[in-house]
Amino acid sequence: MKELTAILIVAIAAISAIAQVKVAPLDIKERTLPNGLKVVSLRDNSSPTVAIHVWYNVGGKNDPQGKSGFAHMFEHMMFKSTKNMPNEKMDRLTEDVGGFNNASTWDDFTNYYEVVPSNYLETLLWAEAERMANLNVDDANFASERDVVKEEYRQSVLAQPYGQFNEYIGSLTYTTHPYKRGVIGNLDQLNAAKSADARAFHSLYYRPDNAYLIVVGDFDQAQFDAWTDKYLGKVAKPTTAIPRVTEVEPAKTKEVRFAKTAPNVPFPAVAISYLGPRSDSPDMPALRIANTILSGGESSRLYQSLVYKQQIAQEASFNLDNKVDGGLLYLMAIASEGKHAPELEKGLLAELKLIQGKGVTAKELEKAKNQLIANAVRAREDNDRKAVAIERAIAYQHDPKAVNTDIQRLQAVTAVDVLRVMKKYFNDNNRVVIYYTAEGGAK
Amino acid sequence: MFRTKNLFISLCILCASVENISAQEQPPAPSAPKSVKIPGVTEKKLPNGLTAAVIERKGVPLVTIQLLVKSGASAEDASKAGLADITASMLTKGTKTRSATEIAEAIEFLGGSIGSGAGWNSSFVSVTVTSDKVSQALAIMSDVVLNPKFDQKELDLLKSQTLDGLTFSLKQPSSLANYVASKYSFGEHPAGGTPDSVAKLGRDDIVAFYNANFLPDNAVLVFTGDITPELSTSMTQKAFGVWKGNFGESISEKSAKPPKERESRGILVIDLPKSGQASVTYAKSLTAVGRKNGSYYAAQVLNSILGGGYSSRLNYEIRIKRGLSYGAGSSFAWRGAKSNFATRIQTKTVSAAEVLELVLAEIKKLSDNSVASDELVPRKSVLTGNFGRNLETTGGLAGAVGDLYAFGIPTAELNAYVSNVNGVTESQIKDFAAHNLMGGDIIIVGDYSDFKDDLAKRFPNMKVDVIKAADLDLSKDNLRK
Secondary structure, three states: HHHHHHHHHHHHHHHHHHHHOOOOOOEEEEEEOOOOEEEEEEOOOOOEEEEEEEEEOOOOOHHHOOOOOOHHHHHHHHHOEEEEOOHHHHHHHOOOHHHHHEEEEOOOOOOOEEEEEHHHHHHHHHHHHHHHOOOOOOOOHHHHHHHHHHHHHHHHOOOOOHHHHHHHHHHHHHOOOHHHHHHOOOOOHHHOOOOOHHHHHHHHOHHHHHEEEEEEEEEEEEEEHHHHHHHHHHOOOOOOOOOOOOOOOOOOOOOEEEEEEEEEOOOOOOOOOEEEOOOOOHHHHHHHHHHHHHHOOOOOOHHHHHHHHHOOOEEEEEEEEEEOOOOOEEEEOOOOOOOOHHHHHHHHHHHHHHHHHHHOHHHHHHHHHHHHHHHHHOOOOOHHHHHHHHHHHHHOOOOOOHHHOHHHHHHOHHHHHHHHHHHHHHOOOOEEEEEEEEEEHHH | OOOOOOOHHHHHHHHHHHHOOOOOOOOOOOOOOOOOOOOEEEEOOOOOOEEEEEEOOOOOOOOEOOOOOOOHHHHHHHHHHHHHHHHHHHHEEEEOOOOOHHHHHHHHHOOOOEEEEEEOEEEEEEEEEEEHHHHHHHHHHHHHHHHHHHOHHHHHHHHHHHHHHHHHOOOOHHHHHHHHHHHHHHOOOOOOOOHHHHHHHOHHHHHHHHHHHHHHHHHEEEEOOEEEEOHHHHHHHHHHHHOOOOOOOOOOOOOOOOOOOOOOOEEEEEEEOOOOEEEEEEEEEEEEOOOOOOOHHHHHHHHHOOOOOOOHHHHHHHOOOOOOOOOEEOOOOOOOOOEEEEEEEOOOOHHHHHHHHHHHHHHHHHHOOOHHHHOOOOHHHHHHHHHHHOOOOOHHHHHHHHHHHHHHHHHHOHHHHHHHOOOOOHHHHHHHHHHHHHOOOHHHEEEEHHHHHHHHOOOOOOOEEEEEEHHHHOOOOOOEE
């Protein structure tokens, strides 16, 4: 990986002579503690705050069998009590001193993060070690957080006109891989979860050798390293093996179609979904460029065609749902008033055929690169965003340093690469087509 | 962020709570807090009356440019609700020399995007680009502001997109509740328009609104990020120097008709069948508390206690303690001379009445009892911390400065925010709640059949007025078709 990168950098230096604003590399320091915890730090003293992220290599795909949604529900428990902290102590140490905290569960990973005034760094390192080593899970907390998660499900899936549609895209495209369950899971299976499951889940996955600590902001390196050793270095490394997902999603060989309905759906929607490559695939940069050309802004192909010229859709996009074991590539559109799903499908597929047939222009390629580079600059605007960028490099490239080679990889993409990946992943026999309309046929 | 002495106080609270749990290990105490420099605003008025304001910050090669026009939905007639927003949105849909597609193409080629729209108090056009692209972005921005074409075909498309967007929003419980509250409780009209008003807007309305409001002396061009005051001023002169016209004295904001003093109106239910969740809204129009008067900071601190942030009382009682919602909160929407207070909570439909009871109890508690300092101090830190973090991005900084200009408040207030928040006292909050928060409206949006009986049981003496979502007309005084 590193050798390849070096070659790319040389190549890029030549290409980008017309230079662009420089995206300065993040000067990250990496080390691994004896208990297996990997630590990434980036010092930036421009503001007296610090972003602390703890990234665990466990996500929705690791839900116990028959308990889909469990990894996410467990995430909520990490804000409850530990041996040395009462419930909601994390809020006292962050929110109450002018910071904030949150966490999110993804298909492949779970992250816990806080931004605090930098004089609280040591306190928070202690607290993160505390919930890695000493989490309590009691029945009362477990029951009340399960209710919260059910409300989260209702709010994001049931009360949103296209909430169920979004869930269907994953659940109907995957047949075998646990990605098919979705991170939020379902209400019945959440009811089956017990507090004992949570304790077991914590001891299986929440351990130093399955985590990264990422700290960005205002700190003294030697002091930070000493605190990390003192608090996180003391968390014991279990001897048990970490279970990993082994299911492999088979390639698709024929088109599969679904028609789904839900209440309160204002306009018909269509998704055309395909299996994509693993997140670390060398095809990803070209797919990201294609993604931007097809749906990056109002000058993009899908907006111009379906929304602006044909006026059949109010929204049309090509989406790259990145996942470690193989993500989703899907075209999606929501109809405008009086338009119907078959028109959307036809319009989306026509744009796909066009890019597969004629490729992209040099100007489109350059525009897409400009957009992605500007996004990368915006993604480094504050300490928390930098920590997120490092986290994503860890999750999807398995290397925090990949955060610094991202732009080179994008710059190296050619029109030929884009054409190649668009032909490789999309054909008439490997797609899932989903129509989503109002229950009862009413508009 | 802005560490001041309140941090020491909150620190001691922290120590106290730890001492109570003696068997436990204590978290390491924080080291001494650091202070932060609040960026200064350099301001210059051009000969045509346009103000250029810049906050320079190096480090990240990004610049946000935001043109703020000090007229928004408050300057439009209720019958033309949505006019300000449609007018601002039309600016990027074609100029005398560039088509809508060419504008999008040009700005996106620079790696940026251009956004425009209007809220209640102001209209804006905004773009964020890397700092090497500022002059090209500014050229596009001045073209869309100075030379809009207001093409009929583009207007037809924008209107149909806006109407589709409204159809979508009106299917979503808490968003539907907002639309209802703006009319029913706040005596205003929705800034985004109603299906009826948007459908009727014509090109003439838009041209007239543009001509009356998009004038250099009614506007401020804000630059934030990696750019010097000298460069931004000269670029502004070059790009906007030819802008002509005179807005003159700004008329005081169109007074939204204050809802009449009245008896409690009971509970308004918008019956949205199979709604997934119910939205519970307590809405109160504060006709005497505006952004420009002294109670602004008391209101902010009060809201931080009641419904601003994770550990606020509403979220604690409704989510943390009882698991009845994913998040319960409240907020003030600010106008120059008044404000609108509303809660925003979604819960499973069968819990709507229980949540309403909790909301009413928390509001009453604020006016009955003083807030203890061990609650007050951290809730102030939440405000000052959020404020500081928001200023860390060029977009957040431009938004905060733009807000001050929109209300005609000197930008020096940016520097006074922390001390103003910290100056709010317990008694101010109690008085504020007692005088301003009681007697609000109750609006529940959701599948009525799921909470009808429980509502009647818990509130036997309250009148319940039910409107079916399908019969709702946001343009009518009685809200019915």
